[in-house]
Amino acid sequence: MKIVVFLDVRSEALCTAVASEAATVGDSVELVHCHNSVVQVLRRKNKQQETVNTFICLITEKGSLKDAGVVYALFRRRIAVLSLEEGSIASPSIPLLETISSLHVDLSGGLLQAQLLAVKAFFSFNATVSQVIVFEGGDGVGKATQTRLLVNRLVDEGHRVSSIEFPSERNRYGELLREVLSGKKGGIQDLDPKLFSLLFSMNRFAFLPELQYWMCRGTKIVLDRYYTANCGHQASKFPEEERAGFIGHLQLMEVSWLRLPPANLVLYLDLPPHAAFSAMKADPNRGSLDIHETAQRAYKENVRKTYLWCCENMSNWFHTNCCDCAGSRLSREETHNKVYEMIERQIIPIE
Template structure:
């Protein structure tokens, strides 16, 4: 008899797209329907494994461009490696996992530092091998990419008084040029890899309600859970 395994679902996407909100709504929906689920958020702020990531985000190692894409990626990969052991146990026990950000965040943010298209695609290959082969961290069944255009995200941030005033107000979020490049990189990922599914969160320049976005996310997740 084949051992039943849980599904691994990632909520990722551009800055200001409501990843934490959609993760919460999805987990609540799954729990309400009696579907076994755990959730995790990356980076794991406050944990020892995340220490170098926090220093990087605070600018202690230099600007985002000064810290190379591969060097920064390794910092994040170590944090995910630390979490991977418990995650694997949960998945093997049949528990589903919903992650707020994952490897796709490395591909989106760090890949945006690389302007040459061929070089960037080679980086994607290197990063995926680093995480899933060298570190053997679990591979998601689906990466849901929430897309809010950068101009909209910046305006929303201004409307709510600026980016979140904690460690997450980082050298990425405070750099509009980086945000625009990362947006394009995320869109490229949805074109290159079948497991990256795009969810548009803005229609006719209007941000959709969190409930309507959740319904779009749920349609994707239902298919994964039933596969």
């Protein structure tokens, strides 16, 4: 992997530390000094950097979210930023921004020592091995809850963990997706599944910088839905004999073309549609239901059937029945324990 570091740093000790630490994880390292304007340097180098197998970042000694260079790097160039300014605070809503505090560095040894330790932590890519773990299932089965419980458990075990819920409204495609899902563009049978799946793909593609950053940092990425959701929802709209081909095209599009990291473990939470719908109606935190959530039972059964086909025919898919033998729904803790027992040996341990 090639490492490209844009350096907005004056301290020779920090420059030396960056070069040294970057060399421990990169096959080659390029340091680009931003002595005048960070924005101008980033803009000038914008079209010259390869993104495949390349980690690009900005390390700034004084910059924060108040500075144009940091904002440009995060939101225009979409590259990781390490701010070494004392008191700079990271935000969960900006996962590409790291600070001394977000890297859990102690300031008791003085600012320079903390900055040196933060640089070391920033380039600590190999503490664990990255994996993408996905929760799938029909609406109302508890994907968000199980995502949160697994994230908390992995954090308690010492893993570096990040998470996203898809589709996300935090990018340019989110608002359009929400409009489509509200039914303003037609009912569920009126929407071309190929076009609909492409819209979801673009929503995920907008998070490629974050996903790539987490992957190279050895993060366990736990997702509430992923491209695997199209395998259940959109593929179910095709005749049975055409579904496998469509699923193959979905994976080609998102993994091979868009270069989204492949899902390593997919957990299908299986709950009868009538039980899931009752849970959605009883959820005080859920807003108005979308066209998938209010779809006819026949459609939801078809989605369930397609997901079950994926569990039987695709590698690393796990079927999780969310009911007991008597048909009663398991508690969220019981479901979590069941999930964890299924994948515990599949989770790559911390090195």
